[in-house]
Amino acid sequence: MAEIWARDIRYSLLRIYVDWCTRRSYAGGIKVEGKYPKDGRAVIIAPNHSNALMDALVVLQSDKDPSVYGTRADVFNKPALARIFRVLKMLPIARKTEGLRAVAQNLDVMPEILDVLQHNVPFCLFAEGYSRPMYSLQHLHKGLARIALRNAATKPTCIVPVGINYSDFLHYRGTCTMKIGEPIDVNDWIGGHPGLHDSASATKLSQHLSERIKELILYIPDDENYQQRLQELRPPKKRRWWEWPLAVLTAPFFLLSAVLTLPQWAISRWICRNKITDRGFHNSVRFFLRFAGAPVMIIIWAVLGFVFLPPLAACVLLLYYCLSYSIFYDWLNLVRIDY
Numbered sequence: 001m002a003e004i005w006a007r008d009i010r011y012s013l014l015r016i017y018v019d020w021c022t023r024r025s026y027a028g029g030i031k032v033e034g035k036y037p038k039d040g041r042a043v044i045i046a047p048n049h050s051n052a053l054m055d056a057l058v059v060l061q062s063d064k065d066p067s068v069y070g071t072r073a074d075v076f077n078k079p080a081l082a083r084i085f086r087v088l089k090m091l092p093i094a095r096k097t098e099g100l101r102a103v104a105q106n107l108d109v110m111p112e113i114l115d116v117l118q119h120n121v122p123f124c125l126f127a128e129g130y131s132r133p134m135y136s137l138q139h140l141h142k143g144l145a146r147i148a149l150r151n152a153a154t155k156p157t158c159i160v161p162v163g164i165n166y167s168d169f170l171h172y173r174g175t176c177t178m179k180i181g182e183p184i185d186v187n188d189w190i191g192g193h194p195g196l197h198d199s200a201s202a203t204k205l206s207q208h209l210s211e212r213i214k215e216l217i218l219y220i221p222d223d224e225n226y227q228q229r230l231q232e233l234r235p236p237k238k239r240r241w242w243e244w245p246l247a248v249l250t251a252p253f254f255l256l257s258a259v260l261t262l263p264q265w266a267i268s269r270w271i272c273r274n275k276i277t278d279r280g281f282h283n284s285v286r287f288f289l290r291f292a293g294a295p296v297m298i299i300i301w302a303v304l305g306f307v308f309l310p311p312l313a314a315c316v317l318l319l320y321y322c323l324s325y326s327i328f329y330d331w332l333n334l335v336r337i338d339y
Contacts, residue, residue, distance in 0.1 A: 034180030053284035133169035133280035163216025257324035
């Protein structure tokens with residue numbers, strides 16, 4: 001079995017398509033501010049976690065070089081999926097809710113994580129452990145800090161705090177900005193905090209990382225005043241006079257887009273309404289239907305187009321289809337239909 005940090009042609013080819021689908025999931029693409037250090041230090045990427053699978057896909061856009069991701073261990077239970085996840089450079093990380101036996105298996109994964117870092121491949125871990133669609137930050141688990149402290153014993157290591165900021169957690173095709181913060185040099189941090197035992201050191205480093213991430217996001221404390229502060233900082237948008245006329249003028253494009261992508265948005269709508277209670281995962285479902293459904297739909301429309309239309313018209317149809325999933329959701333956002 002190939003080392004997970006090694007370059008893989010399967011990953012490289014799939015990455016092109018994943019990146020295209022991810023960028024098309026946000027109006028105007030994804031804005032990335034800052035860069036990761038490329039000075040020989042091992043890099044551990046530490047983002048906030050507020051939008052399920054989309055967070056990992058957004059982080060992926062911050063660097064053309066591959067990274068390895070820590071992922072919830074329960075999704076690796078099926079061997080076939082586990083093999084696919086490994087091609088995607090994902091390693092299983094168990095959480096406390098999965099039981100002590102599962103958490104103990106993290107010790108088996110640790111050497112591979114350290115091997116990734118020793119080969120100068122960044123490792124990304126969402127230290128909150130759980131995704132939550134809020135402009136806040138949950139308590140950070142100590143696993144990321146423990147990895148950083150252990151790796152720093154053999155190689156200069158840094159933790160890069162990352163803030164992912166979404167205009168909307170619940171609606172597809174919002175805007176997204178990712179801020180890459182100044183790295184925390186773990187070796188310098190250890191030198192500045194002598195005498196701490198391993199657990200206390202990991203706790204203190206996690207607390208420091210938490211404060212650094214808060215500086216990079218729209219942070220609202222999760223307390224009884226959260227909703228009030230949210231309304232003050234992000235008041236509901238007022239409808240502009242030109243939006244309804246624009247919606248009327250573009251309605252034919254919306255209808256055509258709805259027809260072309262009917263299986264994709266209809267299936268995602270059914271899944272979101274009937275199978276997933278946590279709305280924070282809805283955009284991940286919509287992404288997946290775009291990712292998995294587009295190749296199938298392109299084949300279907302190519303066959304129908306070249307059978308029933310002139311070649312030039314069939315080509316135009318296929319080009320328009322590539323934009324139609326975005327057009328469909330952009331129009332819904334324009335008229336503010338809650339889907």
